[in-house]
Amino acid sequence: MEVAFHKYQGTGNDFIIIDNRSGKYDQLSQAQISFLCNRKFGIGADGLMLYNASEIADFSMIYYNADGRIGSMCGNGGRCMIHFASRFNPQQKSFQFEAPDGMHNGSIHDDGTVCIDMKPVSEVNYSNQCAVLNTGSPHVVQPVEDAATADVIPIGRAFQQTDAYRGKGINVNFVQRLSDRRILVRTYERGVEDETLSCGTGVTAAALTLPGLPSGKHEIEVQTPGGHLKVRFVKENDQNFSSIFLCGPATFVFSGEISLQTDNL
16 A cells, blocks of 8 residues: 655654545554654654545544554644645645644744644642643653753653553653743653654643642743743633643654565554
């Protein structure tokens, strides 16, 4: 089977996007998706997304982790999907799409920045200076003095083996505060089982739980190993956050075709 694909990246978080409006790729197996995401034998990506038709929105986004398993919401992936959707109607600047955690809205700004709204957060658990919350995907946010020297991979993997997260996994973010409204974030992503250059839902979680922010509107600048993002939100209290937006670049890398053989099944 020949698979036509498009490669995108958002601050180094890279994805394979497949136009599946015809339903041709509905039956891609976990092994096939894992092969496509493999950086040695396939195309290489942190995840794969199907661009599906929708009866109630501009499109539907189905997200798979690099291990081939169905994933939850991906913030940078959603922003890349907005950019991909604009290929079919370059004049359209605002889009609505279905995602694993429900409906989202996104827009492309004149400077090329892509913003999407994120689901409100209504529960944050704080323990041992860490925060645990779901921003469309589950995250642990761990403050560190120096993110550059943080042991992201061994600590991230250790979290996956704890009783609380064994089997289902959790994303782990290491957050250094650079100034009042600037942070540096490195993320270990479940499903990739490695550090990624950026994680949209992760930087969102990190921005929301930045210590000492009063109630009200905020904009946090986020540096990741792959580039800069911004998170805008309204903090109602330490448990509740609304009007959350994730903004940053989304970039087309290349497109092509790849053959899936029977040994990829």
